[in-house]
Amino acid sequence: MFIADMHCDALSKMIQSGNLTFGTSSSAAVHAGTLQAGGIHLQNFAVFANPKKSWKKQRQEVWDQMKLFHKKVLASPTIQTTASHLPEKLPSHTQALLSLEGGGMFADDLNAWEDLKRNGIVMASLTWNEKNSLAAGSSHSNKHGLTQAGKRVIAWMNKNDIILDAAHLNEKSFWEALNVSNRMVVSHANVKGIYNHPRNLSDNQLTALVDKNSFIGLTFYPFFMNGTSEADYADLARQIEYLGKKGVWHIAGFGSDFDGIDHTVKGLTNPSDFPRLIEWLLKRFDEDIVKGICGENFRRFWNKKNISNEA
Numbered sequence: 001m002f003i004a005d006m007h008c009d010a011l012s013k014m015i016q017s018g019n020l021t022f023g024t025s026s027s028a029a030v031h032a033g034t035l036q037a038g039g040i041h042l043q044n045f046a047v048f049a050n051p052k053k054s055w056k057k058q059r060q061e062v063w064d065q066m067k068l069f070h071k072k073v074l075a076s077p078t079i080q081t082t083a084s085h086l087p088e089k090l091p092s093h094t095q096a097l098l099s100l101e102g103g104g105m106f107a108d109d110l111n112a113w114e115d116l117k118r119n120g121i122v123m124a125s126l127t128w129n130e131k132n133s134l135a136a137g138s139s140h141s142n143k144h145g146l147t148q149a150g151k152r153v154i155a156w157m158n159k160n161d162i163i164l165d166a167a168h169l170n171e172k173s174f175w176e177a178l179n180v181s182n183r184m185v186v187s188h189a190n191v192k193g194i195y196n197h198p199r200n201l202s203d204n205q206l207t208a209l210v211d212k213n214s215f216i217g218l219t220f221y222p223f224f225m226n227g228t229s230e231a232d233y234a235d236l237a238r239q240i241e242y243l244g245k246k247g248v249w250h251i252a253g254f255g256s257d258f259d260g261i262d263h264t265v266k267g268l269t270n271p272s273d274f275p276r277l278i279e280w281l282l283k284r285f286d287e288d289i290v291k292g293i294c295g296e297n298f299r300r301f302w303n304k305k306n307i308s309n310e311a
């Protein structure tokens with residue numbers, strides 16, 4: 001079964017901890033060993049710099065993490081860059097994707113964005129939770145949304161086949177971005193219908209993402225699942241059941257947020273736990289649904305270019 005995880009923060013975790021190894025002695029939850037043990041076929045690695053730091057410092061951190069991705073992650077014998085078309089045959093290596101979480105430090109400096117693309121970034125979000133010169137994030141009121149500079153960056157992304165990640169946008173920014181983006185996903189979030197949190201998606205947002213042939217990665221953060229620091233597989237199953245009721249199964253997947261979360265779901269602490277989760281899910285959902293959510297839905301999204309043109 002093709003297994004894909006659309007969000008982890010291993011790169012920033014490695015920098016923070018000062019332990020730059022990507023093998024089994026890594027202090028990150030996501031590393032070559034756990035990916036291999038979990039049989040993960042595709043892993044998205046986010047580059048993240050805290051927006052409270054100066055722009056200069058943030059830009060430096062972004063470059064440091066991108067370097068780490070090339071020098072450590074892609075240098076592992078079990079990892080390779082994601083193919084532009086993912087065939088049905090299961091890949092022998094873990095395919096790695098590189099994305100930017102929060103692009104405020106680059107504003108609408110399109111030369112800098114070109115540099116990011118040259119260095120392998122294939123997906124980016126405009127904000128983390130903050131409001132910046134591009135958009136307002138999920139911790140801000142809906143008085144603010146996407147800015148003109150944000151629209152310029154999305155237009156550039158459309159032209160350059162860079163996927164827009166709408167995770168962390170507030171609702172106003174989300175709707176405005178949806179109008180102008182050709183290829184938008186929400187890489188790591190859960191649903192407001194179960195727990196009403198600004199980082200989670202409303203029913204209207206779910207419907208709009210289905211209409212846009214988008215992709216939604218369910219995150220494994222207990223707080224977004226149920227508002228507490230503890231959750232188990234049943235909490236994740238509730239998210240999946242809810243997506244089924246709303247007709248969202250065919251565009252759903254996982255965006256674990258491993259290494260970006262301070263609490264984990266019981267029995268789901270790193271990629272090596274995926275097989276156990278999948279076995280559990282197969283007892284509760286049809287095999288096709290589980291296959292879709294584990295990775296097939298993302299594979300289909302990835303292989304289709306210019307999603308909105310086909311909607």
Ligand SMILES: [Zn+2]
Pocket residue numbers: 101167168188260
């Ligand atoms: Zn995040």
